[in-house]
Amino acid sequence: MYSKKYVLKAKREIAEDIFSLKLAPEEGEGIPYTPGQFMLLTLESGVKRAYSIASAPGKGELEFAIKNVGGEFTSNLPKLKEGDKIGVDGPLGPLAYDTCNEFVLIAGGVGITPMLSILRDRDGKEECANATLFYSARTKAGLAYFEELVEIDSRNSNLKSVFTLTREKPDGWKYETGHVDAAMLRKYLTDFSKKKYFVCGPMRMVDSFREILLKELGVPEENCTFEGWNV
Numbered sequence: 001m002y003s004k005k006y007v008l009k010a011k012r013e014i015a016e017d018i019f020s021l022k023l024a025p026e027e028g029e030g031i032p033y034t035p036g037q038f039m040l041l042t043l044e045s046g047v048k049r050a051y052s053i054a055s056a057p058g059k060g061e062l063e064f065a066i067k068n069v070g071g072e073f074t075s076n077l078p079k080l081k082e083g084d085k086i087g088v089d090g091p092l093g094p095l096a097y098d099t100c101n102e103f104v105l106i107a108g109g110v111g112i113t114p115m116l117s118i119l120r121d122r123d124g125k126e127e128c129a130n131a132t133l134f135y136s137a138r139t140k141a142g143l144a145y146f147e148e149l150v151e152i153d154s155r156n157s158n159l160k161s162v163f164t165l166t167r168e169k170p171d172g173w174k175y176e177t178g179h180v181d182a183a184m185l186r187k188y189l190t191d192f193s194k195k196k197y198f199v200c201g202p203m204r205m206v207d208s209f210r211e212i213l214l215k216e217l218g219v220p221e222e223n224c225t226f227e228g229w230n231v
């Protein structure tokens with residue numbers, strides 16, 4: 001576990017109430033990590049929270065995507081500015097990410113962050129086993145990194161991405177609508193028990209996938225990683 005000061009290099013609102021933060025080490029090398037891991041971020045006020053890493057390893061910089069839920073940490077997001085110092089402790093985690101196994105990523109809202117790190121990392125690696133991403137948000141404006149994910153999907157034949165909106169169907173929307181449920185999983189997947197599953201997003205959504213995967217679809221628990229957050 002490392003502990004290091006980073007400097008905020010860039011902040012951008014990438015989706016409704018979701019800010020991406022790009023951090024670079026104040027000095028020296030960045031903290032090493034693997035896709036799917038998370039760090040503890042500490043603001044200058046001392047408030048500390050866990051955030052999944054959205055960037056892929058190897059660049060020294062770290063990227064996070066954080067939803068402003070108006071809490072102790074996130075209410076500071078609008079005020080943060082380039083040059084601010086942020087403490088980083090980690091890495092912690094890891095999600096059981098293994099490129100040799102066929103895997104299914106199921107993300108709700110800002111839960112896309114650890115998945116994005118994985119997808120950026122395997123982008124262009126044809127040797128990786130097939131993967132399927134299910135990514136849901138209420139509205140198109142809430143789908144963080146949507147354009148980048150569409151591009152990654154289009155250049156990787158070993159990836160299938162399913163996007164779904166639960167509260168709207170904008171003109172020209174060519175993907176799914178409604179919640180990801182057992183019927184939607186069945187539409188795109190077969191051989192459920194042979195795959196690995198990573199589910200990440202709001203606690204309630206993650207709990208519902210415990211039921212769907214373990215009870216309805218009979219997936220062995222050891223094939224599943226569930227990460228639920230209070231967002």
Ligand SMILES: Cc1cc2nc3c(=O)[nH]c(=O)nc-3n(C[C@H](O)[C@H](O)[C@H](O)COP(=O)(O)OP(=O)(O)OC[C@H]3O[C@@H](n4cnc5c(N)ncnc54)[C@H](O)[C@@H]3O)c2cc1C
Binds near residue numbers: 051
């Ligand atoms: C491993 C891990 C990885 C994570 N990765 C991410 C990530 O990539 N992106 C991300 O956005 N989040 C992530 N989270 C969640 C994150 O750690 C925080 O929990 C989240 O950002 C909220 O922090 P906060 O300090 O703003 O809210 P807190 O102050 O801790 O409040 C928690 C919740 O309570 C609500 N609340 C606070 N005060 C009140 C009040 N007075 N009345 C009613 N409700 C209130 C808030 O709205 C919030 O929903 C992750 C969590 C874990 C455990």
